[in-house]
Amino acid sequence: MRAPRGTQDILPGTSEKWQYVEQQLTEICRRYNYKEIRTPIFEHTELFQRGVGDSTDIVQKEMYTFEDRGGRSVTLRPEGTASTVRSFVQNKLFGLPNQPTKLFYIGPMFRYERPQQGRLRQFVQFGIEALGSNDPAVDAEVMALAINSYQELGLRSLSLVLNSLGDQESREAHKNALVKHFSPHREELCSDCQVRLDQNPLRVLDCKKDKDHPSMETAPAILDYLNEKSQSYFEKVKGHLDRMGIDYVIDANLVRGLDYYNHTAFEIMSKAEGFGAITTLSGGGRYNGLVEDVGGPETSGIGFAMSIERLLMALEAEGVELPLESALDCYVVALGDKAEDESVRLTYQLRKAGVQVEKDYLQRKPKGQFKSADRMNAKYVVVLGDREMENNAVSIKDMTTGDQKELPLEEVINYLQERLAGGKQ
Known part of the structure; x- marks a missing residue:
């Protein structure tokens, strides 16, 4: 189809x-x-x-x-x-x-x-x-x-x-002038213009088929009848x-x-x-x-x-490039079953807080998840793994600078909001 x-x-x-x-x-x-x-x-x-x-x-x-x-x-x-x-x-x-x-x-x-x-x-x-x-x-x-x-x-x-x-008065005067001008050429005009000459002569001037007809060049101009x-x-x-x-x-x-x-x-x-x-x-x-x-x-x-x-x-x-925002705010990488479950909750909470977030839904291995984050131009990657889960923390990587740090899980939302809004590191 x-x-x-x-x-x-x-x-x-x-x-x-x-x-x-x-x-x-x-x-x-x-x-x-x-x-x-x-x-x-x-x-x-x-x-x-x-x-x-x-x-x-x-x-x-x-x-x-x-x-x-x-x-x-x-x-x-x-x-x-x-x-x-x-x-x-x-x-x-x-x-x-x-x-x-x-x-x-x-x-x-x-x-x-x-x-x-x-x-x-x-x-x-x-x-x-x-x-x-x-x-x-x-x-x-x-x-x-x-x-x-x-x-x-x-x-x-x-x-x-x-x-x-x-x-209306000016158009009527111009209309009469157009009829008088084009009538001797009626049979040379296209079938549409022959009808227009009776119904709406002004539209003869707008014809694409007859635009090169010699009579078009000498047609009465509306400005002369205002x-x-x-x-x-x-x-x-x-x-x-x-x-x-x-x-x-x-x-x-x-x-x-x-x-x-x-x-x-x-x-x-x-x-x-x-x-x-x-x-x-x-x-x-x-x-x-x-x-x-x-x-x-x-x-x-x-x-x-x-x-x-x-x-x-x-x-x-004209080669104009529109200033489109194509980068993703954050990508959540989950390593392990417990981390996967937590990533669902964290992703939801981040989105509610106004952060644009994506996560893996294809059970990719860690390397594949990081590649996915790269393809989406993620500004930050939040990593949840077994070690982080034990410490109730996450690892956050700034994909622009390469800097990486560990944060308590409850501070993630504020941290990302501040930096995405232009806050200092």
Whole structure:
């Protein structure tokens, strides 16, 4: 038996990297005052049809949708924003006194697409959502959190790419210009883009198949159709980024792949050599109509999401070594039946006291137990033998210095706690 295509096992040795990254992201969210939310892995299919958009590739081609035993259509979540907004509405978080509501999530998402490096059918996504504020400073804060997350984990070859999709009036003017521009080339475009031209012309600009079509280079840019209000909003966002010293590049063709975006849209790219053809690490934007689409009051929002898999790929491409703790605190070596029995008790007591401990469970001889301690990079080895048992004592060896001493059994816990905490010998 093998894991399904597009999934992976994350084994010990690698899972520690995931844990470290997730802990760092959680800590960054704490500093920015974003609180964790955990939503179901599956939702009613209608949520994504309404929240993500019927014309998106996600809804049309990539969702894992099935009927449950009650005949209800449910879908494994393909992204985190719709579920977060649904929970925001259902639980009336908009009524809480502290606004905007600032949330983050980390969890598995599911999309049926061709598996490739860094893009799996089950993948883990970290994302944040700030709901309830129209302040351009919130847009800048979200982008700052995103770029800071990568920088604090050690990435340097980064590029923040920014665009404005404008308000509804601006988008409508741009949409009409796109239809007029692409209609003479309709038959030259892929079948998906022919449909998009009728349903959501903006998404033609995001097509991977037609990206090299000559009409793409001369397509109308959204920035040329921003009304005064949208232009002012965009200038304020850029101004905040400038004041924070965050570099960015304007790309008028950046549209993102979901229907609910308006005003600010952004992506963070990796410029690292050898990262791969697909350089996008994360992306997000503002979505001023999504809460209403899922039954809530008029509420603006902005967020972004990143793939943990692609983050780890970028760290590898830049040669970033995460500061993982791989050494074991203590290994208990038992020599003899009485010592073996006592080692079970001592191991338990040490663990209760906060010490990371392992012992032999394969009836190895002393030499084999010491080899096991070496393989686990044990900082200390506690030896229980017949002589030690007679004296109600243990022998402790510092594996870094090679120093060895005998201690009364009842002093072992305090001795290790002090030294592991940096106490003097």
